[in-house]
Amino acid sequence: MAGLFGSAASTSTSNTIGDLKNDVAVSNPPEDTISDLTFSPTADILAVSSWDKKVRIYQIAGNGASEGKHIYEHDAPVLSVDFSKDGNKLVSCGADKQAKICDLQSLQTVQVAAHDMPVKAARFFELPNSNGPMLVTGSWDKTIKYWDLRSQAPVGTVTCQERVYSMDVRNSLLVVGTADRYVNVINLQEPLKFYKTLQSPLKWQTRVVSCFPDASGFAIGSIEGRCAIQYVEDKDSGSNFSFKCHRDAPSGNITDVYSLNDISFHPQHGTFSTAGSDGTFHFWDKDAKHRLKGYPAVGGSITATTFNSSGTIFAYAVGYDWGKGYMGNSPNYPTKVMLHPIQGDECKPRPSVKKR
Template sequence: MAGLFGSSSTASQANTLGDLSKDVALNNPPSDSISDLSFSPQADYLAVASWDNKVSIYQITANGGSEGKAQIAHEAPALSCAWSSDGTKVVGAGADKAARMIDLNSGAVQQVAAHTQPIRCARFFNVPASGAQMLVTGSWDKTVKYWDLRQSTAVASLDVQDRVYTLDTKGPLLVVGTADRYINIINLNEPTKFYKTMQSPLKWQTRVVSCFGDSSGFAVGSIEGRCAIQYVEEKDASSNFSFKCHRDPPQNNITNVYSVNAISFHPQHGTFSTAGSDGTFHFWDGVAKHRLKGYPSVGGTIPATAFNKDGNIFAYAVSYDWSKGYANNTPQYPNKVMMHPVTPEECKPRPSVKKR
């Protein structure tokens, strides 16, 4: 499966080369590295979590303009941000071991979660039975906790094998990736049980998990330039596969490989993006198993990406991701968020392929 997405044809490569010339920079971006991006599910508002201890919320206008609207102040780097389903609230979580939520209607900020170690990820979800909105947090304290936003203590907690590096949720599906390549699949109808636990299909450290739009499975990205498509149920296991990406062509039997930092699914088409430490992003059709578009280097590593609700804006951060350690984080390193206008031909599956 390794060469499946590759192509040696020059014509094919030219056909799949994307254009960055219309990409627009976010006004007044954070002053330090960006760790997470999240678009509102209701309107073109973007939340940005960053190492300057803030989650900043921007309104994106039709012509690609942007304006800062609100902020959540943390006491240490913000590592994660997410929107409530009605688009009225944003949660931030981070190295201060707390999750904080802003109500955009009132501007009020309150602490809504706490762990004993940094919180790596926070996501809203709707309780399957009642539809009530709750929060799930994953921490380096090796726990996943569930929060009713009206209470100051967690309503439930789940011990996992190691530090939580990444989690994502869609519908009743929650996927949690930890250190040591464990991946836990949880059915939110039974949130304190593992529906399944597995080792990552990839041989190296997990960087990101991202759920399919229909909750039938998820994608995994690793530090070693690979992505895996994984279905939850055994009956779909024949559709599981992994592929190489974010790596340089081999030279003298040496291949430079890069971390896959972010995977975002298109909200309409079920296609997805990968972005990495090589400073490139790509759009893929996972069902047809081919690359739709690959884009030139953006001039710095890409730590986070997000599609807006309509799938016609793709936001990507360009800032240092610490993949080469402290010494490579120079004052000259770019630190920005770019808006890429997405056309249907960039992200639509091939017509002959059934959609996920």
């Protein structure tokens, strides 16, 4: 049986350097920097949001071939996308201060949320007593708002300490990362209050927060090439740690440090990826505190990543992340979405060594 993308042989190797030779580019990519990627939970359908004000939806075939299925626009750069649990709806939000939902069956798009400033993140969630998916949006206006999709007004608003930079949901866990390194943990059973607030253990600006698949904690990435693993409950706090990644080897007294732009968890194994403006991605096992694989630079900053629901495809976006300002950009800078087939033990946790 041929592996995913045709020729991918499942080779088990202890080598920690992975290869990119089977990676496939998505056809007809966005025309400007890609801000977010998300796969449908029910099919290999990939949604891509971009600074070109568009959301693109692709069907990904088993051989890695991609076909554009739908495209729709916002009035300003789109910053985030997320699928509903049943895969029937896609939410997108952005610098036009609103969130829209696209129905994947009818391909109709409606505005469902509004803020006073750009909306940085939008996530679907479901509560036991709700009659369908709910939506939470986080904005640079320093608020998060909850939306019932049948109502035009928010059903709840929580004011944060600062602008929302990143947000993630898993089960009843909502984690909100803001400016000034605040991290707010909310139990969605009590959505209008902070269950816990902490300052990031990392010393510099938060770029991304990402919940563990089992919702017991979350990972934080910052602009200084560091990642922190944080558990929600104090009883687990002995397992909290942070580590350096996305840094070059020191040269004299100088170490080049790169922003960690995205963190994605493998849906089955609970291992995770980090990707950064150095153009590399790595797979990690947080329980073993071990790097599973590192990959060569891909020729541009990696701005967003995601796994498909079966954990067989890792998608990553290559594009300019504005880390070096206006002067760092050029017409030749690549903008593309790549699909990396997960082979062998690339993302599998290492067998734990029992301590006697």
